Amino acid sequence: MQISNEKEDIFDRIGLPSKLIWAFIGLLVFILGATIESSWFSSYLSGVGFGAAQVSLVFTIYGVVVALVSWFTGIGTQIWGIRKLMWLGTILYFVGSIPLLLIALPMKSYILILLCYAIRALAYPLFAYSFLVWINYSVKKEVLARATAWFWIFFGGGMTIIGPYLSSALFPIVGRVGVLYLGLAFVLIGAFCSLILNHDHVTLPKSQQPPMKDFTDGILIMFKRPRLGLSVIVKTINDIGKFGYVIVMPLYLKQFGFSTSEWLTVWGSINIVNIFANYVFGYIGDKIGWRKTVTYFAGTLCGVGTFGMYLMPKMFGHSIPLLFLSLCLYAIGLSAFGPLSALIPNLAPDKKGAAISALNLGSGMSNFVGPLIVSIFIGPFGSGGALIAIGVVYLLGSFLASFLKTPEELAGHKSVKHIAETKNNVSISNAISIDAEKFSLSVLNSSVLNVQGMTDEEIAKKKLKLYLVSHLLIDRFNCLENQSFSDPEEVDNLITNIKFTR
Secondary structure (H helix, E strand, O other), X not given: OOOOHHHHHHHXXXXXXXXXXXXXXXXXXHHHHHOOOOOOXXXXXXXXXXXXXXXXXXXXXXXXXXXXXXXXXXXXXXXHOHHHHHHHHHHHHHHHHHHHHHHHHHHOOHHHHHHHHHHHOOHHHHHHHHHHHHHHHHOOHHHHHHHHHHHHHHXXXXXXXXXXXXXXXXXXXXXXXXXXXXXXXXXHHHHXXXXXXXXXXXXXXXXXXXXXXHHHHHHHHHHHOHHHHHHHHHHHHHOHHHHHHHHHHHHHHHOOOOXXXXXXXXXXXXXXXXXXXXXXXXXXXXXXXXXXXXXXXXXXXXXXXXXHHHHHHHHHOOOHHHHHHHHHHHHHHHHHOOOHHHHHHHHOHHHHHHHHHHHHHHHHHHHHHHHHHHHHHHHHHHHHHHHHHHHHHHHHHHHHHOOOOOHHHHHHHHHHHHHHOOOOOOEHHHOOOOOHHHHHHHHHHHOOOOOOOOOHHHHHHHHHHHHHHHHHHHHHHHHOOOOEXXXXXXXXXXXXXXXXXX
């Protein structure tokens, strides 16, 4: 099934890879089915007689499983392949869901519910985050932030917008258990779109190490490369509000006369704002830089929005428009975290699988770090204190993001520093000497090559050509290093006009 060339042009112009359009559609439908209960399952369990501590444990274990599997996918795809992990996620969804629906829920067996829901938690991170690896390896770097923004738009559309609204509409018709059964159909349709109708193929570098060595390296790299470890913290901070607000906000707003239904209406509405802002910040990230976008806008707007949620009810009482305005600031800031999905894999372009695992680990960690912050601060400081704590952590996230510089950015900074030292008629040859071999290897490792349908010999020739062209370019540049420059613009002109013969 093919998309027309005219549609391909439209999709590609807005940063949505046309070759992956069926996979994106499948992602939305799969996530809709796999998480259709996320906004109401806790209240369902409470309604059938389980205590608050029991319900809390179900979701704590769910969050831990999501975090661990999220980390696993980045490295797992390089060992077993993207499609295999996405199929595995689909199968495990049914392995957990069918016993849950046929045995655990009808019997009200707490142990079985705990076990089945934990197995079900394996499904969506295997499917969704494996597809995120696919995007990172198949999309050009120039539009990667927009492509990953579309990933979060489709992901969030299924989980936080369509899922809750569709559930609410279907409750009177089929009941809550009936909605869970409907989720089975959505998961099947989503997997069919992403894995059958989608004909795109991407070649990942195959690991030559034993699997356990890969997983060990995936952990150690976060310590060996501190920026990658720091990126996990920033990515964890990204979604602490999404999983913390749903606990603390109903309690806080109750003091000022807000009903739970009013809160849910506002919360659902700002998720729509977030969907549109995601694309805007994907575009901004590709234009001004991924790190700068996160540093300037993400935690800053989320933090200010959170403080607004705390202050507006205190200052103006029961005002839904002002509450909505504060939450809009949060939703816009949340979208500005989107370029992290492009930035983090490029912090270690030579170990992209491990870097994507770090990205996914941060995504999963938010599931229980958000509620953890609430549980720590709500006791001694109340629900308002927990809100302030989340706001402070968001501001910290923007500060930490300023240190997430890619190897290219660090190399560029050093070159600019050297050029500045040559302003007073100092020869640039004393400041810059580029290692041609290291440069060529860096270009080769960080480039995304379209090798679909090519033989191994053709792939090797393509990579060799890229390596040699990069090497020749730097050789020519170094040959001219005895020339003196008084202005950095002269260096730009030099690079632009370098000629070489293949």
